[in-house]
Amino acid sequence: MSTYLPTIRQLQYLVALHEHGHFGRAANASFVSQSTLSAGIRELETLLDVTLVERSRRVVRFTPLGHQVVEKAHALLRQAEDLSDLVRAAGQPLTGTLRMSVIPTIAPFLLPRLLPRLRKDRPDLELFLREETSSDAVESLHHGRVDCVLLALPFATGEVEQALIGKDRFFVAYPGDEPRDLPEEIRPETIEDGRLLLLEDGHCLKEHALAACNRPELRAATSMIGTSLHTLVQMVDNGLGVTMLPEMALEAGILKGTRVIARPLDAPAATRDIALIWRKNSPREADFLLLADELRAGQAQIRRDA
DSSP states (O other): OOOOOOHHHHHHHHHHHHHHHHHHHHHHHTTOOOOHHHHHHHHHHHHHOOOOEEEOOSOOEEEEHHHHHHHHHHHHHHHHHHHHHHHHHHTTTTTEEEEEEOTTTHHHHHHHHHHHHHHHOOEEEEEEEEEHHHHHHHHHTTTTSSSSEEEESSOOOOSEEEEEEEEEEEEEEEEETTTTTOOOBGGGSSSOOOEEEEEEEHHEEEHHHHHHTTTHHHHHHHEEESSSHHHHHHHHHSSSSSEEHHHHHHHTTTTTOOOOEEEEEEEOOOOOEEEEEEEOOTTTTTHHHHHHHHHHHHHHHHHHOO
């Protein structure tokens, strides 16, 4: 057995460098100086007597062995996190540090009105938030960068546990100068080809909206995309087309100050499921179930106030 073993800190530095691909950004993410992070990785290489990272002025390139070590490091860091979580779970429920990723089509609409309530009801909880697209958030979860993820389903999440927070209905948003005889509910087949504005690739809301319409030709006809729901609303308000909005965005007042008209989508799959997910066998499962309860209560209060 080797007398000297890699430290948790060394492995964290290596994983951060792999994630960010840059010594400065990795150091900032690790809250240390660049020289400290670089020295830690060199110490790891010396300890293992291998080269894990090829360095040049402009490029950081991991060796094939370096990539393998990073994968092992992810697994070891997850186990270390589980050990810490096991101890934390033995104390008071839903206390201490908890890291949660939230997707961009949920975060700005649910969190501003939910977090004050959570801080009041759970003063000993330190909740660190990270806004990421669904794919990045799921990767962060499985690599141990976050403890749980608030996202919309269906989405490929891998082996996780989940708690449903609620359903979020889709609405179709039209410019204010549309004919005033718009029906109270919009059938997908009435959406004109080439008018549907969607989010850019990487946002699961785009896939959910297309699935709700169940019209494959709409994807090919989409010529304009937006980087956020707020951008899409401004595009609709300027008469560039129509878009799909989740109910929680409407409840949060995304149409305030615009002339945009929104009508519910009349289709069998006209909703997305908002869910909290976490790694299987996490010792903090009880905490996540309590957090899911808090999220449900917060969403219900928002809808009562809307």
